Amino acid sequence: MKRLISLIVGLLAICGLLAYAGHHLQASSGSTGSKVLNLYNWGDYIDPQLLTKFQKETSYHVNVETFDSNEAMYTKIKQGGTHYDLAIPSEYMVAKMKRAHLLQPLDRSRLTGLRNYDPQFMGRSFDPTNRYSLPYFWGTLGIIYNDRFVRPGTVNHWQDLWSGKYRDKIMLIDSARDIMGMALASQGQSMNTTNPQKLRAAEQKLTRLAPNVKATVADEIKMYMTQNEAPLAVDWSGEAAEMLANNHHLHYVVPSEGSNLWIDNLVIPKTAQHDRAIYAFLNFMAEPKNAAQNAEYVGYATPNRAAKALLPAAVRDDHQFYPNTTTLHHLEVYRDLSPTQVGLYNDLYLEFKMHH
């Protein structure tokens, strides 16, 4: 019994020590003061050095909290009990949050960096007048090929994947909207089609792709491709950038006839409390130098035109990740479809997976 009590006391002492250490660590980075900004972000999606710089310049400390999916973030914000000042949802989630009245409109008169943004990424269908959101990073859906198995230049379009040469050679990302969208784009249709006939035609076309498909996988696709397991894959540019960094035989192509454009955006949730800090941060991140530094750290494409100009030429002129204007014009942002329409996409995709 005595031993038990001394153990409890010891544990409490350790707890006290830990509480002190945790508090001290947080205080040393200044997060307990009143001048704070609560940022709700994807994990490792901002250069930590920028946060230090922001604090030095404005004396606002940024508390970063992280989420791992749009849906999880939505739930947390919708339920309340939190005080996030800024969040970074993807485009379809911006539309959803807007409809659920979870967002505050931006006060344009307080934004100084608006003209730095490329108009290509402004005013898209999910927020036509950018009343609620500013673009943070963007990317595409495309084809990754390994030049050890596929001659460079032979795969440029979605249609090329249907070639008889690639039997059992393609890996697909397991996502209904993206794979159905790919089939639609290959037929010259919009990736947002809600016409059941066109969708069925796309599904039939997908079924013809089945013999070429080696596997439909999720995140593992990165690992397989870096280890030369498959010659071809369909995946997002963010994932592709990481694969390319680890295997120099890999290349990324955005089909010029059309593909998906995704955009992650900065928004102000209804729960925001630190008005001044928010605008200071938005303006800080819009500054070309900072946006460029962030883009170099994260490795995604920046929607900030002035920042892009500051990136090394090798990055800036890389058509894999900054496609040329014609291709860019053919890219489509996914529209937020109604539940029944999403259901149709999912059902048809499931049928394709069953064939396969």
Add this chain to the structure above:
Amino acid sequence: MKRRFANIYLIIVFAILYAPIIFLIAYSFSQGDTMTNFHGFTWRHYQTLFSDTRMLAIVANTLLIALLSALIATLIGTLGALSITRTTKRVTRESLLTLNNVLMVSPDVIIGASFLIFFTMLKIPLGFSTVLMSHIAFEIPIVVLMVLPRLREMSASLLDAAQDLGATTRQLLTHVIIPFISPGIFAGFFMALTYSLDDFAVTFFVTGNGFSTLSVEIYSRARQGINLEINALSGVMFLFSLLLVGGYYWIQQASQKRRQRKREVVS
């Protein structure tokens, strides 16, 4: 022959259990940035880890939550187990146990979501206190389950004998029951500790306002691919748990020796 086969089997099982951890830690010394190829030795990832104050604060928070919640849950759970065994009516006892087990088997996601709704309904701001409370709540059933079997093993005659010798109720508890069930209590405490350390589903729902734990942080880094700083952190945590287990073993050995010596003196 049979002996040797048993040894080989044991070695294989342990190798399989430990290989992933060792693999992970080995790569924390790699000069590269990913786990695909090993590129020569460096301490770099440990340097970034120890200069990342946000990460260290999260580690401190996680350990604090784990220790404190395990401690409180062990207290409450042990008392709960005591009262469950003392219930004489069979129906009540069984239903109490079933209620306890339902919490054990219900999915973490459901528990997490219900806590989130509960806390926001009561207007409790999410953060340290909500994480602590929910961890205590899901650890209690585990402690109860670990302590109960020890209580069942205890024969009633032991208690009768103590009472015959003039032990008060209080002495009965502190001198007979608790020493007897302490292995169960320790087991419960350590189980609760590990449950708390690696819980993601419940914690995710109830964190907020700048407070975060390791599992939530690591999960949300997965979108970008986990960097080797996490490997370095795993290495440190593994060393920490080795020290913990070693310390526990050493304490046990020491107290056993002391007890033996006492017995020798008595005889």
